[in-house]
Amino acid sequence: MELFKKVSILSALLLAAASTTSAFIPRTNTGRVGGLCMSAVEETVAKKEGTVISSIRNIAVIAHVDHGKTTLVDALIRQSGVFRDDAQANDAGIRVMDSEDQERERGITILSKNLAVQRDGVKINIMDTPGHADFGGEVERVLNMCDGVLLLVDSVEGPKPQTRFVLDKALQKGMKALVVVNKVDRPAARVEYVVDNVFDLFVDLGATDEQTDFRVVYASGLLGTAGDTPDGLADDMGPLFDAILESIDPPMVENTAADGLQCLISNIIFDPFKGKMGIARISNGSIKKGQAVALAHPDKETRKGRVGELFVFDNLGKKEVDDAAAGEIIMFSGLEGVEIGDTLITNENAGANAAPPMEPIAIEQPTVRMTIGVNKSPLAGREGKFLTSRMIRDRLFKELDRNVALQVKETDSADKYEVSGRGQLHLTVLIETMRREGFELQVGPPTVIIKTNEETGKLEEPWESVEVRVPQEYSGAVVELLNLRKGVLQDMGLEESMSVVKYLVPTRGMLGIRSALLSSTRGTAIIDSVFDSYRPKIAVEIQARDKGSLLAFAEGPASTFGIEGAQTRGQMFVSVNDDVYKGMIIGIHQRPGDLEVNICKTKALNNMRAAGKDNNAGVIAPVEMSLDSCVEYIASDEILEITPSLFRMSKNPDFAKKGKGGRGN
Numbered sequence: 121m122e123l124f125k126k127v128s129i130l131s132a133l134l135l136a137a138a139s140t141t142s143a144f145i146p147r148t149n150t151g152r153v154g155g156l157c158m159s160a161v162e163e164t165v166a167k168k169e170g171t172v173i174s175s176i177r178n179i180a181v182i183a184h185v186d187h188g189k190t191t192l193v194d195a196l197i198r199q200s201g202v203f204r205d206d207a208q209a210n211d212a213g214i215r216v217m218d219s220e221d222q223e224r225e226r227g228i229t230i231l232s233k234n235l236a237v238q239r240d241g242v243k244i245n246i247m248d249t250p251g252h253a254d255f256g257g258e259v260e261r262v263l264n265m266c267d268g269v270l271l272l273v274d275s276v277e278g279p280k281p282q283t284r285f286v287l288d289k290a291l292q293k294g295m296k297a298l299v300v301v302n303k304v305d306r307p308a309a310r311v312e313y314v315v316d317n318v319f320d321l322f323v324d325l326g327a328t329d330e331q332t333d334f335r336v337v338y339a340s341g342l343l344g345t346a347g348d349t350p351d352g353l354a355d356d357m358g359p360l361f362d363a364i365l366e367s368i369d370p371p372m373v374e375n376t377a378a379d380g381l382q383c384l385i386s387n388i389i390f391d392p393f394k395g396k397m398g399i400a401r402i403s404n405g406s407i408k409k410g411q412a413v414a415l416a417h418p419d420k421e422t423r424k425g426r427v428g429e430l431f432v433f434d435n436l437g438k439k440e441v442d443d444a445a446a447g448e449i450i451m452f453s454g455l456e457g458v459e460i461g462d463t464l465i466t467n468e469n470a471g472a473n474a475a476p477p478m479e480p481i482a483i484e485q486p487t488v489r490m491t492i493g494v495n496k497s498p499l500a501g502r503e504g505k506f507l508t509s510r511m512i513r514d515r516l517f518k519e520l521d522r523n524v525a526l527q528v529k530e531t532d533s534a535d536k537y538e539v540s541g542r543g544q545l546h547l548t549v550l551i552e553t554m555r556r557e558g559f560e561l562q563v564g565p566p567t568v569i570i571k572t573n574e575e576t577g578k579l580e581e582p583w584e585s586v587e588v589r590v591p592q593e594y595s596g597a598v599v600e601l602l603n604l605r606k607g608v609l610q611d612m613g614l615e616e617s618m619s620v621v622k623y624l625v626p627t628r629g630m631l632g633i634r635s636a637l638l639s640s641t642r643g644t645a646i647i648d649s650v651f652d653s654y655r656p657k658i659a660v661e662i663q664a665r666d667k668g669s670l671l672a673f674a675e676g677p678a679s680t681f682g683i684e685g686a687q688t689r690g691q692m693f694v695s696v697n698d699d700v701y702k703g704m705i706i707g708i709h710q711r712p713g714d715l716e717v718n719i720c721k722t723k724a725l726n727n728m729r730a731a732g733k734d735n736n737a738g739v740i741a742p743v744e745m746s747l748d749s750c751v752e753y754i755a756s757d758e759i760l761e762i763t764p765s766l767f768r769m770s771k772n773p774d775f776a777k778k779g780k781g782g783r784g785n
Contacts, residue, residue, distance in 0.1 A: 173371040173447035177364060178401065179298075180247040180262050182290065183272035184280035184648070188302040192272060192341030193235075193248045197436065199344060199357050200237035222549060230549055232258045232387065234399065234449065236433040239361045245433060245449045253282050253650040254543035257525025260289055261386045261460060261481050265401035265449055268368035271297045271318075275309035275338075275350075276616070278317045281585050281650035288325050297334050298367045300360065304350045305340040308616055311350045335367045371447030374404055379473040381405030381413070383450070383464035386481065388522045394429065394453040396521070400464060401449045404475060408443040412467040415458060416477035424467050428454025460524050483524050486540035487582040487627055487651055490547050490751075491564040492516065493536035495761055497770065498675065498701040503763045504560030509535040512561065515554060526550070540569060542651070544631060548748050551762060555747070561762045564772070565754045568628045571654055580654040582627040585610075587620065587648045594641040595619035601636055605629030606658055624652060632664045632752040665755060670707035671771065672700040673718040682719035684738045689715060692742045693769075705758065705769040708743070714771075 181189045222230060233248045247266065249259045263269070269290045273279055279287075290297060299318055301311050315336055322332045337360050338353065339346035346360040347353035375382075387399035407413070409430040415423045431438040431451040444450050452464075463477035494509050501507055506515070516528045516537055527540040541547045544566050551563060571580050586607065588598050592614070598621050599609070607625035614620070625633075630649060637645045670690050678698045686692065692707040700706055700719065709715050745753070750760050750767045757775040761768040 170372045170374045171376055171446075173373060173445075175241065176243050176245065176371055176447045177368050178245045178247075178265060178267045178371060178447070178449060179270055179364060179368050180249055180259070180266040180290075181270045181272065182249050182259060182286040183302075184274070184277075184282040185250075185252045187272045187274045187277070187280075187283075188341045189272050190248055192300070192302060192339065193246060195341050195344040195357055196237060196246065196360070197235065200239065200361075200435075222552060230255055230258075232262045234387075234433050235436050236449075237435065239365065242365055244361075244364060249286070252545065253285065254541070254546035254549075255525075256282075256285060256289075256542060256651075257483050257523070259286050260483050261524055263289055263293055263295070264384055264386045264481055265399075266290075266295065267371055268295050269297050270300055270364070271334075272300045272302050273314055273318055275301050275304045275311050275314055276306055278310075278314040279321045281587055281648050284321060284325070285650050287321065291322075291325055291327050291331055294331075296331055296367065296369060298363055299334050299336045300346075301336060301338045301350070302341055304338045304353070305343055309350070311338060335363055337363045373446040375475070376405065376446055378406055379466045380475050381407055381464065381466045382475045382478055383407065384478045384481070385415075385458055385460055385462045385464065388458065388460055389451075390522075391453070396456055396458055397451055397453045398455065398458040398462075398464070399449070399451050402444060402446045403478065404446050405466065406443060406445045407450065407452075407464070409441070413455070414465050414467040414474065415455060415462040416465050416474070417459075417462050417480065418477055419480075420462075423455075423457050425455045425457070427452050459521065481524060484542070484651070485569075486525060486527055486542055486546075487569055488543055488547065488566050488631075489538055489540040489569055490566050491531065491536050492539050492551070493533065493562050495560040495562045495763070496535075497562070497704075497761045497768065499699055499768070500560060500761070503765060505558035507560050512559065513537060515557075515559065519550060523550070544751060545748070548751055551751075552747050555762050555764055558764055559762075560764070563751070563760050563762060565756055565758065565760075566631055566751060567756075568626075568631075570657060573654075579657040581657040583624050583652045583655045584627050584630055584649045585652040586623045586625050586630065588623075588637065589615070589618050589620050589646040590641050591644050592617070592619050594644060595621060597640040598637065598645065601633070601640060602629075604663070605633060606660065606662055625649075626655075626658060626662065627651075629662045629664075635749065635752050665753070666712060668709040668711065668713040668715065669705045669758070669769075669771075670709050671714055671716045672702055672704040672706050672720075673716045674720045675701045676720040678706070678719045679722050680739055681723045682717075682721045685721075686717040686719045687740050689717060692740065693745060694719070695742050696739060701770070703771045703773070705771070 181193055183189045230250055232250065234245065236243055236245045247262045249262055271287055273283060287297065301314055303309065304311060319332070322334065337346055337348065338350040339360055340353065344357060345353040345355060346357045348359055382404040383400045383402045385398045385400045389397050389399065391397055407427065407430065409427060411427050413425060413427055429440060429452065430442070430444060431440050432444055432448055438451055461480035465474040465477065467474065492512065494507065494512065516539060520526060520528060525542050525546065529538045531538050539547060547566065551561065554561060568581055573580050590598050602623045602625060605625055606629050607623040609623055611622040612620070634647055637647055670686060678694050678696055678700055680696050683692060683696060686707065690708045690710040694700060694706045706719060745767060747767060750769055754760050754769055757772050758769055759772045761770065
């Protein structure tokens with residue numbers, strides 16, 4: 121392991137020497153990597169002319185999933201006087217920023233959140249961002265409102281695939297990063313190794329000398345402590361607050377004139393009383409409540425209107441104000457046609473003196489798509505409130521207003537829509553949200569988006585960089601499974617008695633792989649993946665499932681006698697008295713290929729048998745299938761029926777010939 125570490129550091133040094141004029145300078149006791157001594161304000165003023173808004177800091181907290189972003193932000197909230205007393209803080213609970221039901225249930229951040237705290241007379245606007253790769257679009261749009269980032273890295277795991285993705289986006293925008301090594305209280309913490317790897321990552325991403333001279337703060341978000349050295353943590357997050365004020369550049373404004381208003385819309389929320397509300401950072405100029413403004417976009421016609429209510433973020437909520445100046449992040453109402461990517465400009469003098477629109481937000485393109493449409497099963501319409509294609513269409517296109525990484529297209533069928541996103545989780549979160557709102561849906565299996573290379577004319581498919589951490593005894597099973605999915609081994613080694621396997625795998629090979637990996641490793645595998653690139657399409661089918669399905673032979677309620685006979689053929693998905701219909705998937709066949717079974721049949725009754733005898737006596741509990749499990753399971757010739765309370769899978773009636781299972785993408 122020490123040899124790997126030395127080789128990694130040596131590679132970083134050689135790369136830095138070849139691409140820059142500065143060499144690596146070891147981390148000092150102040151927590152700063154490198155030797156530059158200029159303050160953030162002095163560096164900014166030296167680079168460009170403008171007005172420094174020293175009373176504001178705009179930062180985004182970025183990291184890989186589960187590295188502790190939301191927990192750290194919670195600690196900052198609690199120590200900044202947001203809560204009135206301990207009782208109010210206890211009522212708020214833990215992970216205050218994860219306010220959505222799905223966020224709390226899944227244990228991840230899905231939507232970016234804004235808050236603002238005060239420290240030494242400086243307002244710090246903080247944006248908590250998702251760490252999962254499927255929600256990278258949230259990170260990309262939020263970065264447009266920031267001047268710097270807090271890059272969180274786990275003290276044991278170090279930089280991960282999503283760390284690379286979010287840091288690359290920040291560096292491309294010229295931002296400086298304050299590196300926070302989190303969870304330093306863990307017994308297995310290896311902070312020096314992690315800092316070295318973070319430096320390697322900066323160099324590998326082509327960071328400038330200024331960006332590579334990042335400051336390091338060590339923290340434990342769970343304990344609410346931070347410090348400039350891992351062994352010298354303070355009793356609170358004071359050192360981190362101080363580092364933010366010293367290391368993150370304040371906003372630099374080029375134009376403070378009222379008619380120079382430029383405000384790029386980065387987010388939209390819906391208020392039941394105020395309607396559509398935009399969230400944006402004022403890059404130049406100023407804005408007033410009730411002011412005449414216009415929404416400009418390079419590719420759209422300018423739309424005029426008037427600002428209704430004007431808000432700025434204050435603690436966990438918002439505060440209404442009469443005006444706001446450049447550098448501030450605002451929320452406003454009154455403009456119904458506002459969209460993400462629009463620029464808010466002044467409309468005085470009919471727009472004659474208005475500033476030009478800013479460059480719209482550039483978002484990575486989606487890689488996975490699914491069809492979502494009207495539920496047509498024989499059991500449709502029993503539960504849902506929203507059933508028609510018009511209702512589904514309106515809801516999907518409404519989602520585009522705030523979900524910039526999502527795409528919705530109409531298909532040849534009037535009751536089906538093609539929805540494209542960053543990954544399977546990105547799409548299932550939307551479907552789960554619609555289900556909870558009362559929609560009944562019918563969705564197809566996820567498939568990858570194939571593109572044609574404009575230069576070569578060849579087909580290309582998305583590939584993902586995959587990292588799996590697993591106990592050594594299961595590494596062989598992981599390698600075997602990833603090889604079956606046509607993956608290419610990139611690296612393999614040991615870290616703290618765990619095998620770390622790194623692969624490049626086609627995205628279509630990753631569909632449905634998580635369940636298989638967890639099953640083959642007895643739930644011990646930790647899987648991380650992020651989009652890598654588009655590569656030439658492999659002209660071979662990737663088999664995603666090696667077992668077929670048990671199909672219902674007849675329509676009706678499932679009986680005890682029928683299930684007892686069928687469960688010897690595989691694992692069941694249904695319970696006694698569940699309604700089934702012909703072609704519905706009721707279980708997993710223990711062999712390849714599908715098998716029809718009759719689970720509705722009953723015993724022949726005579727004078728020796730009673731109708732209620734042996735009720736459920738030999739029935740094995742069915743396999744509980746969540747939405748994500750169902751989406752992973754269905755093959756290319758199967759569909760998923762979704763109601764507010766149930767998930768049912770079945771063969772797709774549009775396929776004349778039934779397949780044996782597996783996604784033939």
